[in-house]
Amino acid sequence: MTLSVDIRHRLGDFAVEALFDSAGRLTALFGPSGSGKSTLINLIAGLICPDKGRIAVDGRVLVDTEARIFVPMHKRRIGIVFQDARLFPHMSVASNLRYGRWFTPASERYAKMDAVVELLGIGHLLDRRPAKLSGGEKQRVAIGRALLASPKLFLMDEPLASLDEARKAEILPYIERLRDETKIPIVYVSHSVAEVARLASDVVVLSQGRVAASGPTEAIMQRLDLLPAEERGEGGAVLDTKVLRHDEAFGMTVLGSPAGEIRVPKLAMAAGAPVRIRIRARDVMIATARPAGLSALNILAGTITAVRPGIGPTVEIAIDCNGAIVLARITVQSKHTLRLALGQEVFAVIKTVSFDSATTGAGLSVEADG
Amino acid sequence: MNWLLDLTPDEWNAVRLSIKVATVAMIASLPPGILLALLLARGRFWGKTLLNGLVHLPLILPPVVTGYLLLLTFGRRGPAGAFLAEHFGIVFSFRWTGAALACGIMGFPLMVRAIRLSIEAVDRRIEAAAGTLGANPLWVFATITLPLILPGLIAGAMLSFAKAMGEFGATITFVSNIPNETQTLPSAIYTFTQVPGGDEGALRLTLISIVISMVALVASEVLARRVGRRMDIE
Numbered sequence: 053m054t055l056s057v058d059i060r061h062r063l064g065d066f067a068v069e070a071l072f073d074s075a076g077r078l079t080a081l082f083g084p085s086g087s088g089k090s091t092l093i094n095l096i097a098g099l100i101c102p103d104k105g106r107i108a109v110d111g112r113v114l115v116d117t118e119a120r121i122f123v124p125m126h127k128r129r130i131g132i133v134f135q136d137a138r139l140f141p142h143m144s145v146a147s148n149l150r151y152g153r154w155f156t157p158a159s160e161r162y163a164k165m166d167a168v169v170e171l172l173g174i175g176h177l178l179d180r181r182p183a184k185l186s187g188g189e190k191q192r193v194a195i196g197r198a199l200l201a202s203p204k205l206f207l208m209d210e211p212l213a214s215l216d217e218a219r220k221a222e223i224l225p226y227i228e229r230l231r232d233e234t235k236i237p238i239v240y241v242s243h244s245v246a247e248v249a250r251l252a253s254d255v256v257v258l259s260q261g262r263v264a265a266s267g268p269t270e271a272i273m274q275r276l277d278l279l280p281a282e283e284r285g286e287g288g289a290v291l292d293t294k295v296l297r298h299d300e301a302f303g304m305t306v307l308g309s310p311a312g313e314i315r316v317p318k319l320a321m322a323a324g325a326p327v328r329i330r331i332r333a334r335d336v337m338i339a340t341a342r343p344a345g346l347s348a349l350n351i352l353a354g355t356i357t358a359v360r361p362g363i364g365p366t367v368e369i370a371i372d373c374n375g376a377i378v379l380a381r382i383t384v385q386s387k388h389t390l391r392l393a394l395g396q397e398v399f400a401v402i403k404t405v406s407f408d409s410a411t412t413g414a415g416l417s418v419e420a421d422g
Numbered sequence: 423m424n425w426l427l428d429l430t431p432d433e434w435n436a437v438r439l440s441i442k443v444a445t446v447a448m449i450a451s452l453p454p455g456i457l458l459a460l461l462l463a464r465g466r467f468w469g470k471t472l473l474n475g476l477v478h479l480p481l482i483l484p485p486v487v488t489g490y491l492l493l494l495t496f497g498r499r500g501p502a503g504a505f506l507a508e509h510f511g512i513v514f515s516f517r518w519t520g521a522a523l524a525c526g527i528m529g530f531p532l533m534v535r536a537i538r539l540s541i542e543a544v545d546r547r548i549e550a551a552a553g554t555l556g557a558n559p560l561w562v563f564a565t566i567t568l569p570l571i572l573p574g575l576i577a578g579a580m581l582s583f584a585k586a587m588g589e590f591g592a593t594i595t596f597v598s599n600i601p602n603e604t605q606t607l608p609s610a611i612y613t614f615t616q617v618p619g620g621d622e623g624a625l626r627l628t629l630i631s632i633v634i635s636m637v638a639l640v641a642s643e644v645l646a647r648r649v650g651r652r653m654d655i656e
Contacts, residue, residue, distance in 0.1 A: 097554055098554075099550055099553075099554075124558075125550075125553045125554055126553045126554070126555075126556050126557055126558050126559075127556075128554075129556070130554060131554070131555075132551070132554045134547070134551065136547070138545075138547055138548050138550075138551040140548060140551075140552070140566060141548075141570070142569045142570060151552065151555055151557075151565075152555035152556055154556075155555065155556025155557055155561070156556060197555065198554075198555070201555045201556055
């Protein structure tokens with residue numbers, strides 16, 4: 053599927069101007085609060101009509117101000133999960149889930165009640181009222197309700213923002229399952245690097261109502277300058293790896309990546325399972341010779357491919373480790389002392405303990421966390 | 423107890439008529455009441471303040487004035503009255519239907535107010551969520567808005583019924599005080615107080631009037647609470 057957006061919209065003295073195409077499985081709309089993410093979601097959903105522009109999903113035009121097309125929201129077949137679950141308080145969980153089915157033509161209903169209930173693990177909640185659910189349960193029911201309307205596109209508007217860390221960890225695997233087990237494209241709004249790095253295949257970065265950049269997650273997450281200030285420390289390389297084996301004696305898991313083996317605290321995942329990890333740029337040290345007598349376990353050999361000025365007294369150094377780009381954020385002083393230059397062979401050093409649940413995903417077993 | 427229920431046929435008729443008039447007035451005002459409450463709560467249009475004022479007029483005007491205006495409009499020679507009588511065979515003047523009309527209009531502001539408040543309390547984002555699931559605005563209203571405002575509807579209907587049970591001024595002005603046709607409880611009580619030796623009858627009907635009002639009040643409370651518990655709004 054492709055989502056193409058080209059709109060201009062003005063709300064008071066705030067203007068949103070967005071132009072992007074995305075063909076990803078899960079496209080993240082990423083940016084700080086006030087960057088226009090929610091406005092964009094409301095425009096795609098049909099909750100508001102843009103002043104000017106065009107939005108199409110898979111060639112199906114939802115809005116085209118020039119052609120005077122505006123498909124009302126109830127005909128768009130877009131499933132939305134809001135930050136607040138917005139369940140219907142006067143209906144049971146089961147009735148909430150069934151609500152959208154009434155309005156979907158029988159021939160287009162691909163979502164099955166049993167399968168959805170199973171996927172989201174909400175079977176024990178069906179008879180309850182929304183008021184009696186926890187925040188995480190509400191959000192899962194909201195996802196199920198949207199899914200059972202058999203939408204052609206999923207919009208998630210900061211679905212985890214109002215939940216605490218434990219509840220987030222509870223929901224994230226379900227969103228991953230939704231992404232991997234259904235064919236519906238997802239547009240996911242977030243201001244959290246951890247969520248975007250873990251879930252997204254593509255990222256559209258918004259800043260003050262404009263698209264600052266868009267592209268594959270791996271590429272965007274390396275552009276620390278695009279990240280909101282409070283999230284900059286979270287930026288870095290995103291690597292898709294595979295579980296090679298577990299080191300039971302030392303409580304570690306060995307991951308295989310093009311860059312070489314990476315040791316992380318033990319993950320509760322089977323060998324062979326795919327794991328997406330994020331290596332924070334600030335967690336990466338650089339050595340000009342292979343270090344010896346060092347406690348850090350991960351030493352990746354590579355070549356410097358880019359040196360960019362960072363924030364404050366730092367530089368960002370991109371190291372190509374056999375095709376996988378690892379990003380390091382070091383001081384300008386270190387760069388001078390080591391005389392780092394483009395094309396130089398270096399070693400990226402990453403402590404195993406710098407990986408945590410936010411950078412290795414749900415697989416991390418609890419005792420190894422923190 | 424026997425003394426209380428030992429009513430003359432005319433008195434029984436007054437009781438029955440009052441309940442009938444109040445019930446019809448309440449039910450007939452519900453659809454326009456909901457519509458106007460929606461318009462006032464959600465609508466954005468020129469003249470909204472004026473419409474709001476018009477709806478509240480029966481609350482402010484002396485009931486006699488309302489009754490007289492009804493007589494001018496819906497009387498046999500009034501423009502609306504003549505039209506309805508000629509085309510639909512509906513006659514209001516000096517009929518029990520006229521009493522229901524007068525009672526409905528007098529209770530209308532109270533009903534609209536209660537419903538309007540409950541509509542304004544509905545979270546519109548929940549309605550939007552229903553819209554994104556494929557429900558068109560009419561379905562959203564029927565399946566989301568209406569159930570959510572049910573307690574307000576019950577309260578509004580109750581107020582309208584109570585007002586109708588006690589309505590006197592507009593009714594007697596518009597449809598007079600004809601036994602078995604337009605003589606409601608308040609009119610009957612008034613008639614008793616106007617004749618020598620009528621105290622006993624006036625007291626009897628007063629007590630009955632109190633009982634009916636209390637029963638209606640308690641019933642609506644119970645109903646509203648049951649609906650509220652079923653909904654369990656966060």
